[in-house]
Amino acid sequence: MAITVKFFASLRERLGCTERQIDFSEPITVAEVWTLVGDGQPISENVLIAVNMEYAGAETVVRDGDEVAFFPPVTGGGGP
Amino acid sequence: MAITVKFFASLRERLGCTERQIDFSEPITVAEVWTLVGDGQPISENVLIAVNMEYAGAETVVRDGDEVAFFPPVTGGGGP
Amino acid sequence: MTVHIINAPFDPWQEVANYQQAYLKRAGRFGATACFIGTMRDFNEGENVQAMELEHYPGMTEKYLGKLTEEARRQWPILDSLIIHRYGHLQPNEPIVLVVVWSAHRAAAFKACYYLVEELKANAPFWKKETLATGTRWVESNTSS
Amino acid sequence: MTVHIINAPFDPWQEVANYQQAYLKRAGRFGATACFIGTMRDFNEGENVQAMELEHYPGMTEKYLGKLTEEARRQWPILDSLIIHRYGHLQPNEPIVLVVVWSAHRAAAFKACYYLVEELKANAPFWKKETLATGTRWVESNTSS
Numbered sequence: 001m002a003i004t005v006k007f008f009a010s011l012r013e014r015l016g017c018t019e020r021q022i023d024f025s026e027p028i029t030v031a032e033v034w035t036l037v038g039d040g041q042p043i044s045e046n047v048l049i050a051v052n053m054e055y056a057g058a059e060t061v062v063r064d065g066d067e068v069a070f071f072p073p074v075t076g077g078g079g080p
Numbered sequence: 081m082a083i084t085v086k087f088f089a090s091l092r093e094r095l096g097c098t099e100r101q102i103d104f105s106e107p108i109t110v111a112e113v114w115t116l117v118g119d120g121q122p123i124s125e126n127v128l129i130a131v132n133m134e135y136a137g138a139e140t141v142v143r144d145g146d147e148v149a150f151f152p153p154v155t156g157g158g159g160p
Numbered sequence: 161m162t163v164h165i166i167n168a169p170f171d172p173w174q175e176v177a178n179y180q181q182a183y184l185k186r187a188g189r190f191g192a193t194a195c196f197i198g199t200m201r202d203f204n205e206g207e208n209v210q211a212m213e214l215e216h217y218p219g220m221t222e223k224y225l226g227k228l229t230e231e232a233r234r235q236w237p238i239l240d241s242l243i244i245h246r247y248g249h250l251q252p253n254e255p256i257v258l259v260v261v262w263s264a265h266r267a268a269a270f271k272a273c274y275y276l277v278e279e280l281k282a283n284a285p286f287w288k289k290e291t292l293a294t295g296t297r298w299v300e301s302n303t304s305s
Numbered sequence: 306m307t308v309h310i311i312n313a314p315f316d317p318w319q320e321v322a323n324y325q326q327a328y329l330k331r332a333g334r335f336g337a338t339a340c341f342i343g344t345m346r347d348f349n350e351g352e353n354v355q356a357m358e359l360e361h362y363p364g365m366t367e368k369y370l371g372k373l374t375e376e377a378r379r380q381w382p383i384l385d386s387l388i389i390h391r392y393g394h395l396q397p398n399e400p401i402v403l404v405v406v407w408s409a410h411r412a413a414a415f416k417a418c419y420y421l422v423e424e425l426k427a428n429a430p431f432w433k434k435e436t437l438a439t440g441t442r443w444v445e446s447n448t449s450s
Contacts, residue, residue, distance in 0.1 A: 171322070173318040173319070173321055173322035173325075174318070174322070176318055177316070177318040177319070180318075188345075188346055188347030188348070188397045188398050189346065189347075189348075190344055190346070191343060191344055191345075191346045192341070192342070192343060192344070193340075193341065193342040193343075193344065194339075194340070194341050195338075195339070195340035195341070195342070196337070196338065196339050196340070196411065196414075196415070197337070197338040197340070198336060198337060198338075198411065199335055199336055199337070199338065200333075200336075201333055201334065201335070201336045201409065202333030202334075203333070203334075252333045253333050264346065266341065266343065266422060266426075269341070270341070270419055270422075274415055277411060277415075281411075
């Protein structure tokens, strides 16, 4: 089983990675994905998670072909 | 002493008058102005009053040169 | 802080673009623009409306809207505002009123714009007379929303 | 119900005029148009901002804003909506986001527009990186208002 992992914004810069693939054989949670791709620390409250482009929690189980994204708090819209 | 009295919208049509002057010798309230210019009935809650282009109550005392206006509830802005 | 009471059709998007162009000396300062446009519909209370006569109280209208603008400025940190209101003969689909507020942040812009629109509808001395297929009628009261 | 995510400057007033022109088949039905424009300022947290890079999550942005629009439509009787959001390289005073809602009555238009703007700012996957005189910095959090 394989998933795509994406990083955005300051997290992308900090981890030095935009996108990577990871393989696994057992069902796996987003938190476990983070242990494979993250910075060695537990997921911070300042890291948001999306699975298949929808917001998700760290306990979400990911499946073959899923896209998991990690990113910092969003800052879109007008003004600062 | 003389004041100008104006009527607007459905009230203007009902009374058949846009503007008139009235003369008086004693201080006079808006309610008393209405008895001179109105339809013979007490001022209805559906008649709004402005004195010198500001909303006012029926007990307001008017002075020489004032402009008193009577009109129905307003219906400006968008939509109906 | 500008109020125009006009008796000819206007293009609200063009007006606000022009105003903002003239206002560009404040470019970079405003982060939020909130805007409302009220447009004449072709139906009201179940009837087709063919045209409308919009009467107002010249002088009091400008005075009231000027005071309203000042009150909004006291309540919120707004940078500028523009109100344009039609009077006279209107056809369906023509804009009746434009209210625009510029501010550094969105909450002030939204709240001030909403305030101006609600107060204008509640108190500005305008009256609508609709032309239906069967004749004319004065609109008796504004909808509450 | 339209969402555009674009990477070039846009004129919000022209866009909304064009959209409304295309949308005129509904002329006479909408009595209220509420509109919000977020514009890049040249200052933030006491510093002059010279430029901005706006990153987003292609795919998720469109998906999120599409769902948001559907949710607004469920909550209020809105006739149409238009959202345009920039990404890429921005200069001060350039519009970042345009949100427009058309409805028969003003309450629905105002409330839906406010809802879309607040939810967009809170959750749409965009990130701002500012260029200051001293270097670049990621904006860490949105202002609450």
